[in-house]
Amino acid sequence: GDSVTQMEGPVTLSEEAFLTINCTYTATGYPSLFWYVQYPGEGLQLLLKATKADDKGSNKGFEATYRKETTSFHLEKGSVQVSDSAVYFCALTSRMSGGSNYKLTFGKGTLLTVNP
Amino acid sequence: DSGVTQTPKHLITATGQRVTLRCSPRSGDLSVYWYQQSLDQGLQFLIHYYNGEERAKGNILERFSAQQFPDLHSELNLSSLELGDSALYFCASSVGGGGIAEAFFGQGTRLTVV
Numbered sequence: 215g216d217s218v219t220q221m222e223g224p225v226t227l228s229e230e231a232f233l234t235i236n237c238t239y240t241a242t243g244y245p246s247l248f249w250y251v252q253y254p255g256e257g258l259q260l261l262l263k264a265t266k267a268d269d270k271g272s273n274k275g276f277e278a279t280y281r282k283e284t285t286s287f288h289l290e291k292g293s294v295q296v297s298d299s300a301v302y303f304c305a306l307t308s309r310m311s312g313g314s315n316y317k318l319t320f321g322k323g324t325l326l327t328v329n330p
Numbered sequence: 331d332s333g334v335t336q337t338p339k340h341l342i343t344a345t346g347q348r349v350t351l352r353c354s355p356r357s358g359d360l361s362v363y364w365y366q367q368s369l370d371q372g373l374q375f376l377i378h379y380y381n382g383e384e385r386a387k388g389n390i391l392e393r394f395s396a397q398q399f400p401d402l403h404s405e406l407n408l409s410s411l412e413l414g415d416s417a418l419y420f421c422a423s424s425v426g427g428g429g430i431a432e433a434f435f436g437q438g439t440r441l442t443v444v
Binding site: 248250255256257258259260263303317318319320321322323 | 332334336363372373375378386388420422432433434435436437438
């Protein structure tokens with residue numbers, strides 16, 4: 215079935231460092247791709263999304279480009295802040311077998327810690 | 331604030347017991363999704379309801395059941411609880427039914443089975 219693989223981490227960076235969190239996927243058809251962020255003690259929040267190949271999603275300085283040829287959707291940020299410390303989840307829409315319904319399939323999450 | 335409300339935030343109960351988790355979706359959203367988050371399994375899709383009807387089932391155990399009421403709130407019922415059921419249970423809502431555009435998540439209910 216459809217799946218998402220992301221680097222497991224944890225990732226520890228100093229403030230203002232460059233961030234990359236790798237995400238690759240396996241899917242039939244043309245999924246939409248998402249990055250969600252989970253701050254400590256909170257639920258998941260949508261960070262950015264891309265719905266077709268070569269689309270770039272961006273929000274709060276984070277970016278990710280939908281690369282169909284490499285089935286990837288890597289998350290990047292040029293200069294991280296302490297407030298970016300959180301768990302980041304890569305996800306895709308995945309069609310349920312036998313119907314027209316979809317669900318979000320998540321990667322296992324990557325814990326990012328940014329030190330001052 | 332996502333607009334999705336889950337109650338209670340924390341729940342501690344004994345093995346063999348039954349609990350009910352509640353979710354109120356964002357205003358106007360017809361779809362409710364339930365997810366289980368545990369350290370070993372990550373985020374697992376459990377079940378999806380749209381406008382009161384079950385639309386899709388994921389990795390939901392037979393001991394678990396859910397429903398969505400006419401006012402669109404949803405309840406997840408967990409029975410004959412086992413230690414391994416300890417996890418964070420998230421509810422998410424979205425506008426559509428057949429295709430999930432983007433989901434808005436509640437803060438979750440942390441269930442501890444002792």
